[in-house]
Amino acid sequence: MAEEGLVLRVRxxxxxxxxxxxxxxxxxxxxxxxxxxxxxxxxxxxxxxxxTPAEGRIGCAGETWLDTARGLDVPTPRRxxxxxxxxxxxxxxxxxxxxxxxxxxxxxxxxxxSRAQALLALxxxxxxxxxxxxxxxxxxxxxxxVARALARxxxxxxxxxxxxxxxRSTREKLYGELADLRRQLRMPVILVTHDLDEAAMLADRxxxxxxxxxxxxxxxxxxxxxxxxxxxxxxxxxxNIFAGTVVxxxxxxxxxxxxxxxxxxxxxxxxxxxxxxxxxFSVPADGxxxxxxxxxxxxxxxxxxxxxxxxxxxxGDRVRITLCVEGGEPANLxxxxxxxxxxxxxxxxxxxxxxxxRGERVWLMPQAGGDxxxxxx
Amino acid sequence: xxxxxxxxxxxxxxxTMAILLPVGIWAGRRLAWRRFRGQSLVEGLLALPLVLPxxxxxxxxxxxxxxxxxxxxLYEAVIGRPLVFTFEGLLLASVIVNLPFAVQPxxxxxxxxxxxxxxxxxxxxMSDWRIFRRIELPLAWPGILSxxxxxxxxxxxxxxxxxxxxxxxxxxxxxxxxAIYDRVQAFDTQAAGLMAATLLLVSLITIAASYSTxxxxxxxxx
Numbered sequence: 001m002a003e004e005g006l007v008l009r010v011r012x013x014x015x016x017x018x019x020x021x022x023x024x025x026x027x028x029x030x031x032x033x034x035x036x037x038x039x040x041x042x043x044x045x046x047x048x049x050x051x052t053p054a055e056g057r058i059g060c061a062g063e064t065w066l067d068t069a070r071g072l073d074v075p076t077p078r079r080x081x082x083x084x085x086x087x088x089x090x091x092x093x094x095x096x097x098x099x100x101x102x103x104x105x106x107x108x109x110x111x112x113x114s115r116a117q118a119l120l121a122l123x124x125x126x127x128x129x130x131x132x133x134x135x136x137x138x139x140x141x142x143x144x145x146v147a148r149a150l151a152r153x154x155x156x157x158x159x160x161x162x163x164x165x166x167x168r169s170t171r172e173k174l175y176g177e178l179a180d181l182r183r184q185l186r187m188p189v190i191l192v193t194h195d196l197d198e199a200a201m202l203a204d205r206x207x208x209x210x211x212x213x214x215x216x217x218x219x220x221x222x223x224x225x226x227x228x229x230x231x232x233x234x235x236x237x238x239x240n241i242f243a244g245t246v247v248x249x250x251x252x253x254x255x256x257x258x259x260x261x262x263x264x265x266x267x268x269x270x271x272x273x274x275x276x277x278x279x280x281f282s283v284p285a286d287g288x289x290x291x292x293x294x295x296x297x298x299x300x301x302x303x304x305x306x307x308x309x310x311x312x313x314x315x316g317d318r319v320r321i322t323l324c325v326e327g328g329e330p331a332n333l334x335x336x337x338x339x340x341x342x343x344x345x346x347x348x349x350x351x352x353x354x355x356x357x358r359g360e361r362v363w364l365m366p367q368a369g370g371d372x373x374x375x376x377x
Numbered sequence: 378x379x380x381x382x383x384x385x386x387x388x389x390x391x392x393t394m395a396i397l398l399p400v401g402i403w404a405g406r407r408l409a410w411r412r413f414r415g416q417s418l419v420e421g422l423l424a425l426p427l428v429l430p431x432x433x434x435x436x437x438x439x440x441x442x443x444x445x446x447x448x449x450x451l452y453e454a455v456i457g458r459p460l461v462f463t464f465e466g467l468l469l470a471s472v473i474v475n476l477p478f479a480v481q482p483x484x485x486x487x488x489x490x491x492x493x494x495x496x497x498x499x500x501x502x503m504s505d506w507r508i509f510r511r512i513e514l515p516l517a518w519p520g521i522l523s524x525x526x527x528x529x530x531x532x533x534x535x536x537x538x539x540x541x542x543x544x545x546x547x548x549x550x551x552x553x554x555x556a557i558y559d560r561v562q563a564f565d566t567q568a569a570g571l572m573a574a575t576l577l578l579v580s581l582i583t584i585a586a587s588y589s590t591x592x593x594x595x596x597x598x599x
Contacts, residue, residue: 050496076499089497093515102511103501152502
């Protein structure tokens with residue numbers, strides 16, 4: 001079977017547990033996201049052939065690179081890959097131009113220099129061809145690494161946390177450059193990162209990994225707003241994760257009624273969970289509105305709740321707020337507000353307030369395993 | 378001034394260096410990157426000449442090379458003359474004595490090459506031979522060079538093992554270090570002093586050359 005893009009399925013119990021499956025179409029950017037030790041770099045190494053998993057199959061652009069069932073394992077130099085390492089791994093004794101030329105083994109020797117110059121120009125490094133890596137800044141080194149990776153006309157571009165070693169302003173510039181560059185690229189791009197914002201910004205699809213397992217794949221917004229499980233919800237940084245019961249569905253009104261510790265919340269219709277089912281649910285930070293009760297129009301699925309401000313933590317221009325929700329069994333809700341809004345509402349620890357819980361933004365998930373309550377506290 | 382002895386020393390040092398260059402690169406590279414069972418024992422054996430008194434080492438080599446052992450007999454049967462008290466026997470002893478000087482700096486040099494750099498080379502589609510020639514060798518070169526220089530200088534200065542295995546045969550096994558001892562024994566302090574100064578100068582130049590390689594561009598990493 002011929003694949004256009006990259007298809008991967010690998011599994012191994014040890015030494016690095018892996019149980020992953022994903023695909024990436026040509027021209028698409030797939031972000032592998034997970035905490036450190038989640039196996040995302042190992043998967044990249046599997047694609048490159050630097051790591052051979054116990055079992056699996058990896059195919060790219062119609063070629064099979066790994067098929068443990070058939071005992072096939074194409075060695076790294078014969079896989080057409082472009083790999084940008086986290087540390088860039090430039091050849092320290094060679095100039096930028098020579099670094100790129102080493103990736104041009106397939107080009108006739110006479111054409112290598114001009115091709116390497118063109119690649120360096122593509123990553124905005126024209127004029128710096130003769131510098132060795134130690135005379136280039138972090139951002140410039142990253143660009144050389146990208147040019148070198150592209151030199152082989154790779155069938156897949158692998159980026160291992162390529163932005164982690166540069167300062168913030170350089171990183172933002174490089175984001176823009178990568179976004180521009182990817183429009184010119186025709187191959188699948190796999191980006192490994194632990195930064196959700198980076199993944200959401202740069203990737204078409206995102207794949208959440210934990211302990212070597214792919215938990216959920218999909219467009220970044222969908223994964224961030226509609227996590228398939230409590231584990232994914234935690235990994236994407238959702239703080240408000242609770243247990244509740246589905247009370248009823250009203251397809252006509254497009255509403256599901258959710259019972260939560262003695263309260264009834266109208267939320268967006270989610271019929272996948274039958275009435276009576278115990279579920280877990282998440283409320284993103286923007287699902288909690290600290291507007292005065294009379295301010296703005298109230299949506300049909302908004303619920304007014306009473307609560308007390310438990311704590312205010314200032315983080316730069318944002319304030320992280322913990323609320324204790326009353327009117328039923330108490331529960332803690334987290335949200336953030338900009339600093340000046342917090343000041344305008346004269347929020348203070350211990351103050352009682354009324355706020356709105358936007359049912360539109362509540363997302364149901366299967367109940368977390370066991371009797372353990374999936375409380376996000 | 379015993380000029381033949383000086384040339385014999387230089388010839389011995391050059392041959393020792395020539396033999397240990399490929400041996401040092403092969404063994405150093407292997408020890409740097411591949412872990413195997415008994416590696417500590419191998420590394421210990423390689424370092425042994427550093428700590429053993431030269432007379433002890435010389436005694437064992439003399440016994441091993443002698444006509445009473447299979448090695449000595451085989452050599453005599455094939456070449457037609459004994460191994461002990463010949464230049465070839467001296468060279469073999471010199472190679473063994475200098476193993477740690479040749480292997481250890483080379484091993485450290487290969488160890489210092491980040492594994493990601495070698496992986497990046499493979500990802501660039503480079504063949505193993507090209508990676509060795511274009512990446513590993515230039516990066517490890519300062520270490521290899523200092524191994525060669527150490528070997529050369531140490532061979533010039535070796536005394537105990539040379540005396541035990543080679544004896545003191547003019548033109549065959551009498552090195553400059555032996556010649557100095559010989560001259561001192563004969564109260565010819567002027568000749569001894571001249572040769573000692575020559576040896577000092579040659580050793581100083583080679584060691585200084587070794588240190589200057591530490592500054593080469595391949596050594597500096599950004």
